Amino acid sequence: MRAFSALIDRLVYTASRNGKLELIVDYLRTTPDPDRGWAVAALTGALDFPAVKSASIRNLMTERVDPVLYALSRDYVGDSAETVSLLWPEPVGPREAEPGLDETVRILAAMTRASVAPDLPRLLDRLDANGRYAVIKLATGAMRIGVSARLAKVAFAQAFAVPVEDVEEYWHGQSPPYAALFAWAAHGAPAPSGELVPLFRPFMLAHPLEDIAVDLADYAAEWKWDGIRVQLVHAGGETRLYSRSGDNISHTFPEIAAALDFPAVLDGELLVRGAHQGGEQGGAASFNALQQRLGRKAVSKAMLADYPAFVRLYDALIIGGEDLRALPWSARRERLEALIEELDPQRFDLSGLIPAEDFAQLSEIRAGARDEAIEGVMLKRRDSPYVAGRRTGLWYKWKRDPLLVDCVLMYAQRGSGKRSSFYSDYTFGCWDGDPDAGAELLPVGKAYFGFTDEELKFLDRHVRNHTVNRFGPVRETDKSLVFEVAFDSVHENKRHKSGLAMRFPRINRIREDKPAHEADRIESLRSLIRD
Amino acid sequence: MMTASLSWIRAEPWGIHVVPADCWIDPARPVERALITHGHADHARGGHGETVATPETLAIMDLRYNTRDGAVAAHYGETMALGGGVSATWLPAGHVLGSAQILLEHVGERVVVTGDFKRRPDPTCAPFAVTPCDVLITEATFGLPVFLHPPVEEEVGKLLIARDANPDRCVLVGAYALGKAQRVIAELRRAGYHDPIWLHGALERMCRLYEELGVELGELRLVADARKDELRGAVVLCPPSALSDRWSRRLPDPLTAMASGWMRVRQRARQRGVELPLIISDHADWQELTQTIEDIDPAQTWVTHGREEALLRWCQLRQRQARALALVGYEDEDD
Numbered sequence A: 001m002r003a004f005s006a007l008i009d010r011l012v013y014t015a016s017r018n019g020k021l022e023l024i025v026d027y028l029r030t031t032p033d034p035d036r037g038w039a040v041a042a043l044t045g046a047l048d049f050p051a052v053k054s055a056s057i058r059n060l061m062t063e064r065v066d067p068v069l070y071a072l073s074r075d076y077v078g079d080s081a082e083t084v085s086l087l088w089p090e091p092v093g094p095r096e097a098e099p100g101l102d103e104t105v106r107i108l109a110a111m112t113r114a115s116v117a118p119d120l121p122r123l124l125d126r127l128d129a130n131g132r133y134a135v136i137k138l139a140t141g142a143m144r145i146g147v148s149a150r151l152a153k154v155a156f157a158q159a160f161a162v163p164v165e166d167v168e169e170y171w172h173g174q175s176p177p178y179a180a181l182f183a184w185a186a187h188g189a190p191a192p193s194g195e196l197v198p199l200f201r202p203f204m205l206a207h208p209l210e211d212i213a214v215d216l217a218d219y220a221a222e223w224k225w226d227g228i229r230v231q232l233v234h235a236g237g238e239t240r241l242y243s244r245s246g247d248n249i250s251h252t253f254p255e256i257a258a259a260l261d262f263p264a265v266l267d268g269e270l271l272v273r274g275a276h277q278g279g280e281q282g283g284a285a286s287f288n289a290l291q292q293r294l295g296r297k298a299v300s301k302a303m304l305a306d307y308p309a310f311v312r313l314y315d316a317l318i319i320g321g322e323d324l325r326a327l328p329w330s331a332r333r334e335r336l337e338a339l340i341e342e343l344d345p346q347r348f349d350l351s352g353l354i355p356a357e358d359f360a361q362l363s364e365i366r367a368g369a370r371d372e373a374i375e376g377v378m379l380k381r382r383d384s385p386y387v388a389g390r391r392t393g394l395w396y397k398w399k400r401d402p403l404l405v406d407c408v409l410m411y412a413q414r415g416s417g418k419r420s421s422f423y424s425d426y427t428f429g430c431w432d433g434d435p436d437a438g439a440e441l442l443p444v445g446k447a448y449f450g451f452t453d454e455e456l457k458f459l460d461r462h463v464r465n466h467t468v469n470r471f472g473p474v475r476e477t478d479k480s481l482v483f484e485v486a487f488d489s490v491h492e493n494k495r496h497k498s499g500l501a502m503r504f505p506r507i508n509r510i511r512e513d514k515p516a517h518e519a520d521r522i523e524s525l526r527s528l529i530r531d
Numbered sequence B: 001m002m003t004a005s006l007s008w009i010r011a012e013p014w015g016i017h018v019v020p021a022d023c024w025i026d027p028a029r030p031v032e033r034a035l036i037t038h039g040h041a042d043h044a045r046g047g048h049g050e051t052v053a054t055p056e057t058l059a060i061m062d063l064r065y066n067t068r069d070g071a072v073a074a075h076y077g078e079t080m081a082l083g084g085g086v087s088a089t090w091l092p093a094g095h096v097l098g099s100a101q102i103l104l105e106h107v108g109e110r111v112v113v114t115g116d117f118k119r120r121p122d123p124t125c126a127p128f129a130v131t132p133c134d135v136l137i138t139e140a141t142f143g144l145p146v147f148l149h150p151p152v153e154e155e156v157g158k159l160l161i162a163r164d165a166n167p168d169r170c171v172l173v174g175a176y177a178l179g180k181a182q183r184v185i186a187e188l189r190r191a192g193y194h195d196p197i198w199l200h201g202a203l204e205r206m207c208r209l210y211e212e213l214g215v216e217l218g219e220l221r222l223v224a225d226a227r228k229d230e231l232r233g234a235v236v237l238c239p240p241s242a243l244s245d246r247w248s249r250r251l252p253d254p255l256t257a258m259a260s261g262w263m264r265v266r267q268r269a270r271q272r273g274v275e276l277p278l279i280i281s282d283h284a285d286w287q288e289l290t291q292t293i294e295d296i297d298p299a300q301t302w303v304t305h306g307r308e309e310a311l312l313r314w315c316q317l318r319q320r321q322a323r324a325l326a327l328v329g330y331e332d333e334d335d
């Protein structure tokens, strides 16, 4: 437990992503199994101890300390877990031996609502203030120390010198404390097999197309749809639908999960059929319609009927157990076109190719596209294999105007007037390099409109639940939420650390589906300077 | 113990007024005659007609404000008549070099003004003297039960471990110029660290004064005189304000530490961008504050400044009479 609470403590005081990375790498290398597996799970929020609630911890505390003194302390410290860790009375007499992380997790997991009152104090009595802080954060699942699942995976890859794409791929079939993953990476055991589990495979991503034309003999053009990117996986008799960040969203779209019943891994755009029909393909509603369905735990019959979802497929990674990823795009496309005949047309269609003679004609077609469901054009190299991540030269995205960039929320401040109770002014940033190589976020702009009232409520809640620091009226968030920011133009500006200033930035869309490390980089924003 | 009537001592927002003698304790505005508990800027101000304080405090004030005129020295243990039938006795407070409690006696009533104080041993100053009284006028800078300062040895140990673990960096410790900086140096020496300790220029004069007044600090050097290479693996001290300013860029990849009682609370440390919080305080923590009230067992406790609400609550729970004085302008410089 001591090593884990020291890690938590140091992560709290380390601001830079690179510094955090180093700490986790070092911890993973020097800590034995299964403690390090539990630690990774704790950092990434993969542990849940439903019996332990913040309210019951507060009650245990106020049985031991005058409630007024507790409240005054809580107000000053600003965090309940920390307050309790500091106020918890040292036990009288010799302290029972401090538990290891493995034992701590097992004690917490065994607690029931009824046993928390006797068991949790006994556990806290065995720890010092740092240990108590770590346990309470662990138990209530509120680490909030700026460690994303992605950062943990990058650290894991670095600690054991294995490719991060492999880590991403194998991670998904595993559960804490990830014994098979550590056996593979740290002890040289064979990689965990994914054949019988519907594993997520990391997506292939596109670079923005900037000021260059491509030869359509080498590249195929498709519409870029305004839905969310999904991966549909069937294995071992189960189908799962994964979002861009690898979250399992099958329960939100049960009709899609039910529509695939043979082993396959398919890549496509999740859309909703609705009133905004149109475009060459037809049938897709605007993003707003899709938004009605996102983030719901339970889906009503009415929802299913009013906003029926379908997937517009554009790639196939695996069909019938055969891994197609090494094949050129054109070969995969042929397999996909053959496959579509066997799929339920209500739930699946094919993202068509744009029949342009050359790049100039493609530009014309793109400029003429008025369908709300079309976000721009994708250009895919005809001979490209399906590779995880963003490889230069293989896939490009060519977004439609206005200028759009994906930024990460960094700071929020309360608004004025009727918004004075909401955190409604947002500062967002882009990466100053490769986030997996230790890049930092630099602020690039501020916006306080572009969202609906519903979205404002969501954002306010997000800010309050993800605060990692306060500076007077400003809250710093854990930098996990991505905004698509629309703006008119961008200019050099020496006064900002990023060297850039946007004109008329507004929140175009909240991208809950997008992980923060995939937000844009300063250099992409810089390339949009036109003056 | 008798209940004090105490019409002769009054708390005004800018200081404690000893009415029959017409003098003030730690006044925040210029007065004819001031009794000063210690040299921190929130307690010791220039511009008084007469300034009564310990010789060390007078030397510190002289260094800071050039207030030689009207200085009257009072030694620990000395009792002086203030006029109007009031006498004052000067007793060590254990806070910083020269810090004093003042025992006031008048018509058979005894009042102790602690100024800032702590109970823990400190190699740079004389220890706190427990003095029975009717009214205890105490500070409450760390008057919340969350504040428990760990043993200073543990915190100095953390500093030395961080230094050993980062041979290519330097450990930069933010410490207040009066008291904290010298205590950190003296504790490092006590822990067996005898390498030169490097100073920001703003700390030099006070360290020299401490040495002149008999506190040994070992070999001290100025960062301004260092080659960059010399600072790798070194301990560097600077005022807290310099931790994040441009000055620190000349140092080799500094690991930022801060020596302060506030470091007990994570949020406070993070606001300052501190990587290595060191909980080292020259004030009494919660345990020392409450222990002191129990040790002295006064009829009344008055609280000058700090988080008085919690201390008043603690007194209330134990049926002790207490009140807050709400003095203004304290608690800027020292923690």
Ligand SMILES: [Zn+2]
Residues within 6 Å of the ligand: B038, B040, B043, B095, B116, B334
């Ligand atoms: Zn002081």
Ligand SMILES: [Zn+2]
Residues within 6 Å of the ligand: B040, B042, B043, B116, B330, B331, B332, B334
């Ligand atoms: Zn003070």
